[in-house]
Amino acid sequence: MRAGLLSRYRVLDLADARGLLAGRMLADLGADVVLVEPPDGSPARRHPPLVGAGVAQRSAYWEALAANRRGIVADLTAPAGRDRLRSLARHADVLIDSRGPGVLDAAGLSYEQLRELNPALVHVTITAFGRSGPKRDYAETDLVVWAAGGPLDPNRDGDLPPVRISADQAYLHAGADAAAGALMALTARRRTGRGQHVDVSAQASLGVATLGRILAAAAGDEAPEWEPKVAIDQSGSGAGTRRSKWEVRDGLVELHLAMGPAAGSFTNAFFAWMKEEGELPEDLAAWDWRALPAQLRSGERTPADLDRVRTLVAAFLAGRTKDEVTAAALRRRLLCVGISDPADLATSPHLAERGFFVEVGEGERRVRLPGPFARMPAGAFAHTRPAPLLGEHDDEVDGEWLRATLAGASS
Amino acid sequence: MSPTPALEGLKVLDLSWVVAGPLVGRALADHGATVVRVESSVRIETARLMPPFVGGVAGVGSSVLYETCNAGKLGVTLDLSRPAGRDVVRDLAAWADVVVESFSPGLMSRWGLDHAALSAGHPELIMLSTSLMGQTGPLSRLAGFGNIGAAMSGYQHLVGWPHRLPVGPFGPYTDFLGPRCSLVALLAALDERERTGLGCHIDVSQAEAGVYFLGPEMVQHALSGEVPGRRGNDDPLMAPHGVYRCRPADDPARGDHVAVAVRDDRDWQVLAEVLGPVAAQDPRWRTAAGRRASRDEVDALLAGWTSGRTALEVEQVLQARGVPAHVAATSADAVADPALTGRGHFVEVAHPVHGSVVVEGSRFLLSESPAQVTRPAPVLGEHNGLVLGEVLGYSQELVAQLERDGLLV
Numbered sequence: 065m066r067a068g069l070l071s072r073y074r075v076l077d078l079a080d081a082r083g084l085l086a087g088r089m090l091a092d093l094g095a096d097v098v099l100v101e102p103p104d105g106s107p108a109r110r111h112p113p114l115v116g117a118g119v120a121q122r123s124a125y126w127e128a129l130a131a132n133r134r135g136i137v138a139d140l141t142a143p144a145g146r147d148r149l150r151s152l153a154r155h156a157d158v159l160i161d162s163r164g165p166g167v168l169d170a171a172g173l174s175y176e177q178l179r180e181l182n183p184a185l186v187h188v189t190i191t192a193f194g195r196s197g198p199k200r201d202y203a204e205t206d207l208v209v210w211a212a213g214g215p216l217d218p219n220r221d222g223d224l225p226p227v228r229i230s231a232d233q234a235y236l237h238a239g240a241d242a243a244a245g246a247l248m249a250l251t252a253r254r255r256t257g258r259g260q261h262v263d264v265s266a267q268a269s270l271g272v273a274t275l276g277r278i279l280a281a282a283a284g285d286e287a288p289e290w291e292p293k294v295a296i297d298q299s300g301s302g303a304g305t306r307r308s309k310w311e312v313r314d315g316l317v318e319l320h321l322a323m324g325p326a327a328g329s330f331t332n333a334f335f336a337w338m339k340e341e342g343e344l345p346e347d348l349a350a351w352d353w354r355a356l357p358a359q360l361r362s363g364e365r366t367p368a369d370l371d372r373v374r375t376l377v378a379a380f381l382a383g384r385t386k387d388e389v390t391a392a393a394l395r396r397r398l399l400c401v402g403i404s405d406p407a408d409l410a411t412s413p414h415l416a417e418r419g420f421f422v423e424v425g426e427g428e429r430r431v432r433l434p435g436p437f438a439r440m441p442a443g444a445f446a447h448t449r450p451a452p453l454l455g456e457h458d459d460e461v462d463g464e465w466l467r468a469t470l471a472g473a474s475s
Numbered sequence: 476m477s478p479t480p481a482l483e484g485l486k487v488l489d490l491s492w493v494v495a496g497p498l499v500g501r502a503l504a505d506h507g508a509t510v511v512r513v514e515s516s517v518r519i520e521t522a523r524l525m526p527p528f529v530g531g532v533a534g535v536g537s538s539v540l541y542e543t544c545n546a547g548k549l550g551v552t553l554d555l556s557r558p559a560g561r562d563v564v565r566d567l568a569a570w571a572d573v574v575v576e577s578f579s580p581g582l583m584s585r586w587g588l589d590h591a592a593l594s595a596g597h598p599e600l601i602m603l604s605t606s607l608m609g610q611t612g613p614l615s616r617l618a619g620f621g622n623i624g625a626a627m628s629g630y631q632h633l634v635g636w637p638h639r640l641p642v643g644p645f646g647p648y649t650d651f652l653g654p655r656c657s658l659v660a661l662l663a664a665l666d667e668r669e670r671t672g673l674g675c676h677i678d679v680s681q682a683e684a685g686v687y688f689l690g691p692e693m694v695q696h697a698l699s700g701e702v703p704g705r706r707g708n709d710d711p712l713m714a715p716h717g718v719y720r721c722r723p724a725d726d727p728a729r730g731d732h733v734a735v736a737v738r739d740d741r742d743w744q745v746l747a748e749v750l751g752p753v754a755a756q757d758p759r760w761r762t763a764a765g766r767r768a769s770r771d772e773v774d775a776l777l778a779g780w781t782s783g784r785t786a787l788e789v790e791q792v793l794q795a796r797g798v799p800a801h802v803a804a805t806s807a808d809a810v811a812d813p814a815l816t817g818r819g820h821f822v823e824v825a826h827p828v829h830g831s832v833v834v835e836g837s838r839f840l841l842s843e844s845p846a847q848v849t850r851p852a853p854v855l856g857e858h859n860g861l862v863l864g865e866v867l868g869y870s871q872e873l874v875a876q877l878e879r880d881g882l883l884v
Binding site for chain 2: 251390
């Protein structure tokens with residue numbers, strides 16, 4: 065018996081680089097996910113970040129997101145491959161497709177056609193801009209979808225163009241939504257016995273990453289105020305950023321000098337720390353950051369006052385380390401922490417104590433992955449294997465799935 | 476005949492606030508669950524104070540962010556700082572199949588409302604706790620919003636220009652990732668409960684959700700020792716790959732930047748023909764490696780071309796030729812985008828105060844049992860009588876007493 069909450073489900077995963085996270089999440093919860101690749105391998109095997117060179121080059125994208133499942137090869141451009149796919153689809157609970165609008169349809173493997181074979185199948189489609197509509201055939205990449213979905217435009221540093229996250233994210237949002245959609249459809253199936261289609265658009269998935277901004281025009285909010293009206297350099301670095309990065313001895317810390325009723329008290333707590341350390345001039349000890357927006361509007365406090373404060377904060381932080389700042393934040397409930405990079409995360413005692421990283425695979429294929437995306441009772445998650453070699457499980461999956469269906473039918 | 480929603484009959488107590496927790500209950504409500512959202516009218520929940528606002532006018536009842544995170548829920552106001560208020564929560568938890576909470580780790584326990592307490596005699600209860608760092612571990616008590624979550628998961632390090640300090644992602648980024656992990660875990664737990672009759676406690680850390688979404692970068696580091704960093708809009712392979720300023724559109728609310736990505740040498744050939752002979756004839760630029768080597772030059776040429784056109788024109792000219800390009804969409808672009816409106820992504824809901832409000836639709840469209848937004852987010856205390864009277868079966872006298880005691884605030 066497989067481990068994991070979803071161990072009784074079989075997932076036929078036709079995702080390319082654009083949909084891999086969906087199958088990964090279901091597999092992490094124990095589903096038997098079988099990744100189907102074309103004969104020359106998934107394009108995701110060549111997707112950056114790439115490590116190593118020449119024949120030893122590997123895609124970290126593939127190793128991370130294709131992990132924890134088995135893999136087979138089926139050429140959907142050939143009759144034999146399509147027949148095999150149809151045969152497997154009879155025994156699958158979920159099919160995931162991200163190969164682009166119309167690609168499966170052209171291979172005779174449309175939702176309608178597969179549903180004839182298996183009315184209980186949940187068929188999940190992940191596309192950039194939807195399965196229909198005027199942008200269905202738009203050329204796309206992660207950046208282009210990120211632009212279309214909304215989180216790109218407001219993310220600016222001064223006069224420079226909007227800037228993305230230096231890691232592909234758009235299709236991960238979509239992939240996670242696809243996993244949730246698949247489970248919602250399986251929930252419905254428990255009542256009806258019937259599968260259905262689940263349609264995920266990566267562009268639409270990103271609306272949530274705008275913090276409601278995407279709705280501003282519909283709400284008639286012409287100029288939503290995302291940050292304090294007074295443009296403030298909070299970095300103390302003179303770099304002109306309005307964001308909240310401060311230099312410390314071994315890197316950067318994140319500290320937003322929050323003001324206003326919602327979060328101003330956290331800044332008050334930060335200044336209490338400065339005061340205790342003897343690094344806050346007497347006249348600043350009386351500041352109440354909860355009241356500051358009103359005081360700036362009335363002129364009681366001025367941007368010049370804020371400049372002086374920022375300079376003091378910068379000097380206060382410059383002599384400390386990331387860990388010291390994080391420790392103080394923990395002790396005093398400050399909104400301020402050291403900024404972690406991937407190396408910090410890999411060695412984080414906190415993540416280690418929570419068992420967040422898992423190691424799978426043997427020998428050269430051994431790899432350390434982010435593991436359980438939630439903490440649940442033992443046995444909820446199952447991390448068992450690295451990303452498959454091309455066609456690694458070609459000889460075992462078909463017979464096993466057929467036998468499982470027969471066993472299920474006779475029990 | 477309308478289909479039975481997937482979660483009809485599911486009862487959810489939502490004690491969470493801001494974005495990461497409430498979005499989970501919103502998805503459950505979309506699919507037919509009865510979700511009771513508890514909040515305070517004294518200690519106003521942060522999302523109610525955040526833009527955008529209906530008509531641009533701030534007010535605790537007019538945040539569209541709050542609307543989109545809480546549409547479909549019933550609203551109750553309770554004073555949780557007093558034991559009698561927490562007694563009502565205990566009754567609601569006894570009614571509920573699922574409890575969602577996002578208090579600082581440890582607080583529910585101090586209140587006697589943790590999973591162990593609430594599931595005693597109620598083993599089928601599923602409780603989802605969503606927090607910044609998780610319920611356990613040395614940093615579990617760290618306070619913070621999503622920008623702190625982004626710092627604790629690598630994103631503050633990974634966004635910005637190499638020659639400047641990093642800027643971080645837009646908004647509280649891990650607030651957008653945590654609820655994805657929460658919803659998947661919760662639906663799996665419901666599936667399990669259906670078979671075993673047993674619930675469980677789910678502990679989601681926003682920071683871990685963030686790191687999970689950086690799986691490729693973590694594996695890159697694990698395999699090579701490299702520490703990925705910020706690189707503006709550059710891609711390791713594609714070039715050009717960036718966001719370029721355009722001529723402003725007539726409507727200033729529309730986006731004035733366009734994202735362009737050249738996936739391969741064919742894309743470049745097509746783009747170069749559009750850009751003109753300087754680009755088309757330079758032999759150095761026929762390969763991605765050559766274009767990456769003279770990135771600044773190529774970018775300047777492309778930016779010069781985009782600056783004479785609106786972002787939408789650039790998108791349309793390039794897409795007509797099969798080159799990836801899209802306006803860096805603003806809200807005005809999004810609501811006019813047929814790819815979003817055509818799938819019903821903007822849902823208008825009748826609202827008792829505003830007439831109507833527009834919220835985002837579900838992010839997964841189910842063909843047979845589609846999401847439905849049956850009501851707007853609650854006005855503060857809107858369903859106190861309904862929930863206490865009809866859901867919990869409190870007598871009118873008891874509700875009046877709670878009211879007089881100032882607990883329903």
